[in-house]
Amino acid sequence: MRNKVVIGINLFITFLILITFYYLSKLDPILIERSTYDFIHIGIESIISMICFTIFYIGWYSFPYEKRQKYVIPSSIFFSIALINILHIYFAIERNSWGVSFIFAYFTYILLGIAVIFLNIIPDSHIAKNRKHFVFIPLVLTTFSIIFYFLLKNTSYSILLNYTKENFMFYRLLDFTVFIFYFFALMISSKNYIINPDIHNINSLNSIIFALISKYTITFNIYPNDIFSTSAHFFKFISFLFLVKTFIMSNIKKPYEELNEANNIKTDFLINLSHELRTPVNIILNASKLICKNPQEYAKYISSIENNAYRLNKIYENLIIYNEIENGNIETEYTEEDIVFIIDEIIEMAEDVLDKKSLDVSFEFSNKRNFVTDKRLFTQIVLNLISNSIKYADYGGNICIKLDIADSLKLTILNDGHPISEEEKDKIFEKFYKSKNTKLPTTEGLGIGLYIAKEFSKMLNGDIHIVNKDNMTGYTLIIRNAKNVKILDQYRKVEYSEKYFSDII
Structure with a gap:
């Protein structure tokens, strides 16, 4: 707002100057003493x-x-x-x-x-x-x-x-x-x-x-x-x-400001990473000690070790993806995919955590199911968006997913959690950014899930926007039709662990 006021004042001053000199041009010439003019x-x-x-x-x-x-x-x-x-x-x-x-x-x-x-x-x-x-x-x-x-x-x-x-x-x-x-x-x-x-x-x-x-x-x-x-x-x-x-x-x-920002990002990353590693490592170590003492009595903790091992693996995979993005090593491979099937698979993967939070998921889609895209990148985007929606949805709440495919793909994922503020609409897509809103539940993660989703959407000729409507909040992914790209006949194999959402609860 302040910058717009400055521009407005500048334009007004410019207008006054132009009018003043136009008026002076109609008068007799006003001469400056030659020595004074030369000095100036x-x-x-x-x-x-x-x-x-x-x-x-x-x-x-x-x-x-x-x-x-x-x-x-x-x-x-x-x-x-x-x-x-x-x-x-x-x-x-x-x-x-x-x-x-x-x-x-x-x-x-x-x-x-x-x-x-x-x-x-x-x-x-x-x-x-x-x-x-x-x-x-x-x-x-x-x-x-x-x-x-x-x-x-x-x-x-x-x-x-x-x-x-x-x-x-x-x-x-x-x-x-x-x-x-x-x-x-x-x-x-x-x-x-x-x-x-x-x-x-x-x-x-x-x-x-x-x-x-x-x-x-x-x-x-x-x-x-x-x-x-x-x-x-x-x-x-x-x-x-x-x-x-x-x-x-x-x-x-x-x-200089970018260097300061980079240093702050590095500091935030190290703090987040140390926290993310400490929790699962401590759980694995403590559970392992108990199992070693009495294998029969504490065998139930094996599943806890497994969940936290998957959690560490997810951190590792996200860091690899982040590194590939930063170094420009992501290659796209386009195939015609059944988008409805991909989203259904992801919802099925999240069933355990959805049940634990008593969340109800509705999924609406148009008659057209297929769309040309990179399966790996698209799947990662949807995984990250649904994961975030589950994290911030209220217990016993709702998650609404709507898919429209025509000339472009439009996917909207909403939850009934606390709305995303105007101040954070752009910030949440920055790398290693974690919301400072105290009203939101405390969640795990490095703060690069949405950054990865945003970067992948750009690679697919699309973008992600924040949506706040009808007492719900979330994201809209829009991907335009791929033009002048080579469409492969062989479907790209993409595998994700069924424990992908184990870090949410």
Whole structure:
């Protein structure tokens, strides 16, 4: 909510700025004293160049400890901005070279838009193999801008380098080119903000909005030292500061937060794992001691040893699956399966625990029973969802399962336990997350069952959503029809122990 308010305020300020400068364009030109303008102009551009050099320097010496493309490529673009900006400043100081100065300024504006685009589209997973991007990109971009300048200078188009009213159409064409880059940058930033309205995406939007304002104000420019040109430099500087903030949050703050989160996950995992191992191991050891003392009297504890051995095996299997997901080692094999039969088998496996909790299970399904899917992945998803529903269902309660198969598969599994809160709707699918809701019953597990189910559903071109309706809570699994996949004739053999649900009670 707070982020939306910030965006609303920013849009309102943007609107006021646009209206104000449009109104000023209808008045007589407002000129700034030339020496004052030069001080402001050269000062702002020099600060921008120094910041760009600093970011490049940090990026260069951070390699290879920090070698993500999202860090390396924007660092090289900042260096490009610094190099081209030096040319822009040099020609700005030369009194008769304002047109040339503007040409190089346009390149820095374009690079600003490119930097915003790259910061939004480069995946964190892309890694740079060496430092070549640090030098190669600035070299290419700077060389291109210099060649462009010399091509203009040494041809019949050299007259365009004179910043006069006769050449305004040429400079407006350059403005239009910059606006095209900014339009794409704005679309990408807006899309990312809609998906994830965090402060990082707000800064990215602010950067491109102020860059657009800067170009908007300079379109009214008539004299090099008028109010529009001066204001454009200020807005460019603000845009650049937001860009730097976006870069810092993407490449310094965000990885630091992710590292902290990873450490917290590791701590939670070790705590959960030690607890999960301690309970069944203690039961097995104690039961074994009693049986050794008096085999006939304590033979009844053999079933307890067996149940807890299955419980340990389930932990082991879940950790193997988790490791396969993290390493990307899961392979899908599609076959046409009787989905109703798979779910019936799972319900039958859970009969003992259902009886112990006095739970009533209803299963409704459409006429169509078959669906093309990966049997192993689908079975694991349903096992985990039904297991969770049994865990959190009230004693003597109900579990409702509904299956619809048409163009896609829709499976809803609900129980009448405590509803899943809005705050936890996304968190419960995170690895090793266990609900902090004290109203829920204390349950066993590592907190990766729903994470595995979610990841497997994505692999099957589907997703899982939380459902709270009619005083019931649970999950809806939707899997879209598999297209362009090889369907095997041989059915995949999937076996699960009849004691799969032994860890619930």
